[in-house]
Amino acid sequence: MKTYIDQLGNSHTFESAPKRIISLVPSQTELLFDLGLEDSIVGITKFCVHPYHLKSTKKMIGGTKKVHYEKIKLLQPDIIIANKEENTLEIVEELQKICPVWVTNILTIGDSLQMISDFGQLFNKRTEAQKWIDKIQFALADFKNFIKDKEEQKAAYFIWANPYMAAGGDNFINEMLKLNKFKNIYDNNPKYEGRYPEVVIQKMKIQGDPDLVLLSSEPFPFKDEHAFELGRYTHHAKTIFVDGEMFSWYGSHMAKAFDYFKKLHANL
Structure with missing residues (x-):
């Protein structure tokens, strides 16, 4: 059993890495894919457009502000990935009756890098997560040099x-x-x-x-x-x-x- 803390400070305990993931946020869906978790994604929103082919291979469970709870239940998720700004508290509380809901809270670039690191640990994709963190930090440093004057x-x-x-x-x-x-x-x-x-x-x-x-x-x-x-x-x-x-x-x-x-x- 391992316990992880999401960006709202909520504790989540899992016996092993969650295998059936539903994502309620387009940019987080793309991140899951880029971490090599395509086969684990079982449900996405209609706004999850990257990569585009997921729209035809994954179940649509509604939008970011209105989800179909019955469709989500039928997918038997191990975890649902939500976001404080994109998804309402009401949605999160209702989904918690189905399975653990991991909520991100992204206000800064640092928050975003922390989310990537968290996903790497949570889904046993630490190496892949670190590669993306390194890539972003390198590009960010380069851009800061570009913009400084x-x-x-x-x-x-x-x-x-x-x-x-x-x-x-x-x-x-x-x-x-x-x-x-x-x-x-x-x-x-x-x-x-x-x-x-x-x-x-x-x-x-x-x-x-x-x-x-x-x-x-x-x-x-x-x-x-x-x-x-x-x-x-x-x-x-x-x-x-x-x-x-x-x-x-x-x-x-x-x-x-x-x-x-x-x-x-x-x-x-």
Whole structure:
């Protein structure tokens, strides 16, 4: 019997490494695959798009905010992997009636590396986990060297329209913005509290006057009309469509993010 502690401080005891895994978070599904656990994954959400072929080989158990409990029960999982931000407390508590639910809590790059290490121990994939940690740390160090002489720019990172919502503080997106020297105008903004506040775009200029307006590719499909509308309320900002996965997906996906960020800066 071994006991492990998840990122919420909850204890989980297993006789052996869990063999039947359900993942409720797309980036964590990708990490499980990259750790060599494809055969152990029995259920995923409809948003788990990497690697794409899993959509046809694994059972769909709903989304991140609404899951099918009966489908999950029938899959007889040994463990369910959830996330504090992506999945609700109500979902986690209901799923705990089925099997242990491991909850991650990712706010920083360090949290993400800890999750990879945790999965390596939990699923007996320590060597594979360390390889990914080393790969990410090497790419991160290289990017920090690349970015060190760049000027800081004020930015607004939008995730939704109608109503417009932006990334605030206390989330992984904000951490990646900081890494890129993009000062988030909605981080610690007293008028916009919370992780993803609804914002008044007409007041963008007086409440932050960003140099960059970043429109994420997910979860909302921004179009040129949104870029035009937002552009009306900024003084000089450059509006850019960005790959939301690179800013919001943690785990092994981060290994792809740093080269993307270099290309992004080259086009600013």
